[in-house]
Amino acid sequence: MILNPLQNDRAAGVLVAMAAGDALGAGYEFGAPLPDGAEVTMKGGGPFGFAPSEWTDDTSMAIPIAQALLESSSAAGSGSPAVLTMIVRAWAAWATDAKDVGAQTSSVIAAARRLASAAGRDKVHAADFTAAAADFHSCTGRSAGNGSLMRTAPLALAYLDRDPASLMAEAAVVSALTHTDPDAQEACGLWCVAIRKAVLTGELDVRAGLPLLPPGRAAVWLKRIERAERSRPRDFEHNGWVVEALQGAWSAIHLAGLSTSGPAHLRASLEEAVRGGRDTDTVAAIAGGLLGAAHGYTAVPFEWRRSLHGWPGLHARDLMTLGMELARGDGRRDHVWPRAAHQDYSMWGRTDVLVKHPHDDGVWLGGVRSLARVAELGIDAVVSLCRLGVEDVPDVPSCDQATFWVVDSAEAGDNGQPGFVLREASAAVELFRSEGKTVLLHCVRAESRTPTVAALYGATVAGIDPLRALEDIRRVLPAAQPNRLFLKLLVKTNAGAPTAATNPT
Ligand SMILES: [Mg+2]
Known part of the structure; x- marks a missing residue:
């Protein structure tokens, strides 16, 4: 079906x-x-x-x-x-x-x-x-x-x-x-x-x-x-x-x-x-x-x-x-997500961006190709905001890989719980950092999903509002442009909206 x-x-x-x-x-x-x-x-x-x-x-x-x-x-x-x-x-x-x-x-x-x-x-x-x-x-x-x-x-x-x-x-x-x-x-x-x-x-x-x-x-x-x-x-x-x-x-x-x-x-x-x-x-x-x-x-x-x-x-x-x-209902499909070993992003243009979070240098912000540099950079935990294959993060134990389903779309009906998921992703970065881990937060090109979560996380660690955190993130990621739904979420959080535990959307 x-x-x-x-x-x-x-x-x-x-x-x-x-x-x-x-x-x-x-x-x-x-x-x-x-x-x-x-x-x-x-x-x-x-x-x-x-x-x-x-x-x-x-x-x-x-x-x-x-x-x-x-x-x-x-x-x-x-x-x-x-x-x-x-x-x-x-x-x-x-x-x-x-x-x-x-x-x-x-x-x-x-x-x-x-x-x-x-x-x-x-x-x-x-x-x-x-x-x-x-x-x-x-x-x-x-x-x-x-x-x-x-x-x-x-x-x-x-x-x-x-x-x-x-x-x-x-x-x-x-x-x-x-x-x-x-x-x-x-x-x-x-x-x-x-x-x-x-x-x-x-x-x-x-x-x-x-x-x-x-x-x-x-x-x-x-x-x-x-x-x-x-x-x-x-x-x-x-x-x-x-x-x-x-x-x-x-x-x-x-x-x-x-x-x-x-x-x-x-x-x-x-x-x-x-x-x-x-x-x-x-x-x-x-x-x-x-x-x-x-x-x-x-x-x-x-x-x-x-x-x-x-x-x-x-x-x-x-x-x-x-x-x-x-x-x-069409059986087991080994060559497509989520069973495939790798997810192909070769047609997505620039996916190799990689910068440090302006509010926490233990957090890297990147595109999907940054995954190839996990071992080289001593990254212990990965927070992923895009689809990955089962072998795309070979150097990190599965309990230190946090994957979230969030589509870069402002359309209602494309994302199940976008507000909850984005806040959960920010909380996952926080959790890994509290465990002393160096974190890579990434999506495909770090233009919409990654800056949004990075702004939520930055707001928490720097004690500033998320829009101000987003401005700081744009200084290191000039292409950062959260879609209008994600921007709205940042504004809502800015206005003192309830936390993830009580506000599903
Ligand atoms: Mg039982």
Whole structure:
């Protein structure tokens, strides 16, 4: 499907925000609710000993869904047994040395392995999982853990150009690989339909899938949603149950939405979800999938993206790529951004400009060709405001490369969150400098994006207003000419506008 730039941003945000919520909650899993305003950080630890910024089983089980759907996007349909088998085999491989396989998922995987081996096969099929899950349900009478809802988000990205009813049906099939209970199947369907709508329109509408359920079930779910909107995440003490996990996630989103919007809403919702306690990583992962779909990749704070990682050895950029490719629906493309090794700027004229920031000689301002001089100049951290290939900054560790999506355009609809992103980029320069690093701040030709961020940063370090900082920057970068949207942003900041944390645009 061809997406406009904002839809593309939102598709890219689904898995990144989901993983960010997951990693944010990991250090608090099974803990009691936290007081209002308590600080929530990517501290890691928790009962399973995760590293800081490491995601857990929620994202690790979602990634195989995303990868299998991506591999099949130009071939078989997403619901084909071959795709489902690809998914369950990846889960089985992950579970062999995972830190935290959920109880229900773990027993379904073990039973599926037994079914395969009883049939003389050394590898599991999707049918083994579906049968094992159905058996678990009929033996226990309940199989409505939150383990299928937590991983369901990628499916929505593969259904942007198909009707929501087919998405609802497929979400039930993927849920039933481990979670047969109708509550689990319907929760996955409702959440996927909401994610699909959010990516396409930017709207947060958890009721979007209700008309696709039988009327009696729609009424049950409407009551549950209304209760979530009168409650807080901490009110759902049994959030290991899929229904309360959905209610906890939606109550966090709804409550935070009463006082925030845009990137601030994404952040406040995920923090609120984690403060709700107990299954914190899962409630925040569920909320994150929908929040990323509504607010986009550009709304996920850099400090959350910076070191985000997890099984199978992926980082935020990989999740951003997976989300975009899934949404586009034409498979994995190794030779175009964002998977390509290099981004070609050879037609862009003068890209080799490189000067020192007038207010801080530990910051270089440059064009994209300055990247070739990183090692020579002893640069330890790079803040990039243009697209780069995965091998374009070979000498700097990935956690010291901050990349921001911002197009040099004043048109509404070309940039997701331009004000937030530019301020985040300035804050990234500040952060790297506080760590004692020498920084290169660059875009393609250092004419619009770089001077804008440089002016925001200069205003902060020199204690002057951003327009005055821009004048100083023009003395070293005479071609500096921020576009009118960026200039407006500098003027707004000049007038004492709220900071990035509270002002999304
Ligand atoms: Mg988890």
